[in-house]
Amino acid sequence: MVVIIAGSVITTSIYRSYPYTYTPPAINSPVPAPVYPPLISSPNLSVRKNVVDLTSKEKAAFVKAVHALKNTIPQGSKLSIYDQLVLEHVFTMGFSLSSGAKGSAKVNPAHGKPAFLPWHRQFLRVFEQALQAIDPSVTVPYWDWTDPKALEIVLEDDFLGSRGQGVTIEIPGAGTFQGGVVSSGPFAEWTLNEKIHFDPITGKSLGPKLKRFIKLPPCDKYPIPKAKVEQLFRFDNYEIFNALLEGALKLDDKKNWVEGWELHACIHTLIGGSLVDKLEPNRVPQQTQILGTMDSVPSSPYDPIFWLNHANVDRLWAEWQDRGHTSSRFYPSKGMPFGHNLHDPMWPWDKGLSIPGNVGSEDITSLVSSIQSNVVVTPMDVLDFRKLGYTYDTTRLVPKT
Numbered sequence: 001m002v003v004i005i006a007g008s009v010i011t012t013s014i015y016r017s018y019p020y021t022y023t024p025p026a027i028n029s030p031v032p033a034p035v036y037p038p039l040i041s042s043p044n045l046s047v048r049k050n051v052v053d054l055t056s057k058e059k060a061a062f063v064k065a066v067h068a069l070k071n072t073i074p075q076g077s078k079l080s081i082y083d084q085l086v087l088e089h090v091f092t093m094g095f096s097l098s099s100g101a102k103g104s105a106k107v108n109p110a111h112g113k114p115a116f117l118p119w120h121r122q123f124l125r126v127f128e129q130a131l132q133a134i135d136p137s138v139t140v141p142y143w144d145w146t147d148p149k150a151l152e153i154v155l156e157d158d159f160l161g162s163r164g165q166g167v168t169i170e171i172p173g174a175g176t177f178q179g180g181v182v183s184s185g186p187f188a189e190w191t192l193n194e195k196i197h198f199d200p201i202t203g204k205s206l207g208p209k210l211k212r213f214i215k216l217p218p219c220d221k222y223p224i225p226k227a228k229v230e231q232l233f234r235f236d237n238y239e240i241f242n243a244l245l246e247g248a249l250k251l252d253d254k255k256n257w258v259e260g261w262e263l264h265a266c267i268h269t270l271i272g273g274s275l276v277d278k279l280e281p282n283r284v285p286q287q288t289q290i291l292g293t294m295d296s297v298p299s300s301p302y303d304p305i306f307w308l309n310h311a312n313v314d315r316l317w318a319e320w321q322d323r324g325h326t327s328s329r330f331y332p333s334k335g336m337p338f339g340h341n342l343h344d345p346m347w348p349w350d351k352g353l354s355i356p357g358n359v360g361s362e363d364i365t366s367l368v369s370s371i372q373s374n375v376v377v378t379p380m381d382v383l384d385f386r387k388l389g390y391t392y393d394t395t396r397l398v399p400k401t
């Protein structure tokens with residue numbers, strides 16, 4: 001039994017390693033007139049379902065297909081298909097000049113800025129198509145964070161279980177918490193590549209096993225209140241919607257942008273767990289150490305729960321788009337760092353236009369070539385999710401009223 005007592009060592013905020021600071025527009029910024037999607041029926045779409053509605057057969061099929069990706073090593077590669085996907089996400093953190101990045105992109109192409117939603121939409125669809133190549137019936141389920149039953153269902157041993165075990169965390173003033181290696185359920189046997197499973201704050205590896213520390217403060221509240229998700233739909237400006245949903249920024253009482261730790265970002269921590277400097281009301285704590293897989297921004301797709309969290313993020317965006325924000329006029333066409341404008345290729349789908357620098361404590365640059373992509377994908381290419389071949393059980397095409 002390992003006991004860790006929380007205390008401050010190094011301090012950094014969730015996303016503070018960005019070379020460009022970015023502030024979304026003020027809430028009264030002008031927005032285009034509403035545009036609704038055309039009312040056409042699209043019968044051949046894959047439908048992504050709520051985890052609470054999955055049958056045991058559907059859960060088993062998803063788990064089986066995920067295992068197949070983890071166990072399939074494509075010819076000429078050192079990494080399995082699943083590990084390659086994790087690596088793509090890891091290298092999104094390698095676009096600072098100090099890390100040795102080359103080419104057009106100078107910032108993280110996937111986080112902290114407008115391409116957060118389109119980048120992850122493309123990433124999820126690539127993952128889903130890989131699953132469907134194994135079993136065409138499988139789609140990526142979504143985790144509705146406002147559903148009180150969903151967390152337990154996700155963590156059951158017949159699905160993506162279990163909780164982590166073996167480590168006790170003492171947080172002064174907040175109590176003791178349990179977590180550690182996932183030692184039962186379908187992912188207990190997984191061996192993770194230690195070089196791409198690491199804590200970006202300390203630079204240390206998180207080891208060869210999946211780790212979870214469920215419900216540690218400050219992200220210990222579940223479910224998320226429905227009103228907190230619903231309020232996102234009051235914003236017609238894409239950049240505001242994107243930033244609030246990502247959850248690394250929030251609006252304070254005076255409607256100014258301040259650091260946040262909410263929604264998608266807090267769900268990562270709800271599963272992974274962070275150590276923080278101190279817990280105080282009305283202040284966003286600074287992370288001092290990452291504990292579990294889901295809390296590491298680079299390595300988080302190593303926890304299969306990642307896909308369910310991001311399917312919910314993507315679903316909320318899809319619903320927002322259907323509610324009168326369908327046009328590409330809502331998405332910023334210029335003025336953003338490269339990779340985040342409407343027509344910018346988003347690494348790794350940029351045919352080699354940008355090359356990330358090293359990430360983590362070991363040299364993994366030799367692995368970049370194993371994930372080079374020969375397709376080009378821009379935010380524009382993924383705005384219409386139905387065109388990508390999928391929809392959600394909650395998205396409805398409704399006539400304009």
Ligand SMILES: [Cu+2]
Nearest residue numbers: 089110111120
């Ligand atoms: Cu991500």
